[in-house]
Amino acid sequence: RMNETFSKCNSIDEPFDVSDKRSCPLGIYDCRDIQINKNSLLEHYLSEQHQRSLVRRTQQFIESTNDDSTKTNIDNDKENTSIQSIYEKLSIVTQNIETTYDTLDQLSSDVHRCNNQNCILASELKDMKDAYTLGNAHISASSLNQSVLKHDMIDLKEQINIENERMHDEYNGMMVWKITDIHEKRTDAQSERKTSVYSYPFYTSKCGYKLCLRLYLNGDGAARDTHLSLFLVILRGEYDALLEWPFSYRVSFCLCDQRTMIETNGTTEPKHIIESFRPDPNS
Template sequence: MSDRLTDDKFKTTVISCPLNAYDCRDIQICEGSLQEHFLSEQHQRSLAEHAKHIGNTTDADTTDANSRMEDEHHSFLELYEKLSSLAQYTDQTRNILTNINEDSLRYQISSFPQLADATQDMLSTEALSLDGVHLNVTVLQQQIFSLKEQVNNGYGILPQERGDIIAWKITNVHEKMYDAMSERQTSIYSPPFYTSPTGYKLCIRLYLNGDGTSRGTHASIFLVVLRGEFDGILKWPFQYSVAFCLCDQRTMLESNGTREPKHIIGCFKPDTKSISFQKPTSSVNIASGIPKFCSLDTLNQSADDNLYIYQDTMIIKTFINFNGIDRKMLDFIFNLNLALPVHIRQKLIEDEVARCQH
């Protein structure tokens, strides 16, 4: 009974054709007659329209796909052109930077000698400045040492010697020679002196183990121009010949003047272009003089045979030749008795010069 009811219901149920979007629209069909409708001419036309629609849709999709591919291809071409331009620009930039680096390197290489020269000049200037500072310190140290020696010897203050011949007495010579060889103190300074009451202020610098290329072979002796009280009224550069005499003490003392002493005498004429003899702009100028003054073999002789170091003492005389006296007169000048007043020694020198000219 129930099966029959179900079957009757199926036969009377009304539905729409699946192709109602085409020719089968607005057609109501009983489910029992659905197969008969599918075989009808109207449904077959609808099926053909549906197939045609599907074909058109497929063609449209293909056309759209091709259009999109063309657009993408065009975009890729544009991107490729941009990348090619960027690569070309990058190459040009790299070439420019390479040329700039090469030009900069060539410029640096070409300017290196000038830079090196400028650096060398700067270092030389600084070295001279340091030498000046060192010299100032050394002079001050020597002056302190000389003051101490003067006090110990009972003089009380350092005398400012003024005269034509200046005598410098050096004590504890062997200790000073050892200091020079060990480079603890390579040079010593004499007390400062004036060439006249209103003259040049000078001192002597002595290297007992030599200086520069003379180190280890000769003692070196130099003149040092100091800043004096009357520099503003003096003639510059300093241009007067200077003579040094290392005294033969042993012969003079042991013979009581009966034998001719063998003094070691050296002289030099200042280079007026040298900074050493210009008007001082600091407390001291750079020393200049005779690098090979006396052989160290001569100074290193035994105490019994040494003519120049007597009882551990040396005496060096200095003569400033203001009158242009002939060098042949130096032996006579250095053998004069320094106990005589200056004016008497000067008269003796004038008489000797006149005698030699006749």
């Protein structure tokens, strides 16, 4: 308050030289340009001018303190606002992180489910590949079997044709014997695994003698290792009771010259080997 006076100032107790003059500590206010010695210092402190300066300085200090407090409050408000803003942002970030974690959990579940599905699909694909491989093997085997059956059918047709020809010829007293695998049969004869082979039976007539041929490819007896030996074998037949015995009809053997017939295509007379004889009743 302006009417109050102060009898003391903190700076009064400060020592100074009596002979020195100095400015009032409140010289920046109303006590400007005043030089005071020690004898007049108390008088100056009690003067209206000094009291006015002291009051003004006190008011400025209070105002400055209020301004600082206001500024501090403003700064605190700003800081609180900033903290609130940061908290809100952190809350949003936390929510986003939680959402991200939920999304990651969902993605992890999806990945796990996809892995299981991939394992199932891989197993099914393997089964399909195995089935495809097995199917191809069956197809290959079927193709091979079909090829074998085709060859067997061809062989069977040939055998049927031969059998038909044989059935046609077996009752006329003639027999054409085509010997297959001659080299293997000759080897078997030389090694004595199988010394002879037989032809199929044939007849001299519808109710005639039943005959067959027996061939020794490595020879028999004195002809062994040097000649072929061919025998006519008389078999037990259905009409033996009606026939004349012993068998005494002329027999002719013919070794066909197939090479000449094949190489010349029939243009050159083949050199067949023909031998005729009457069987020995006592043999």
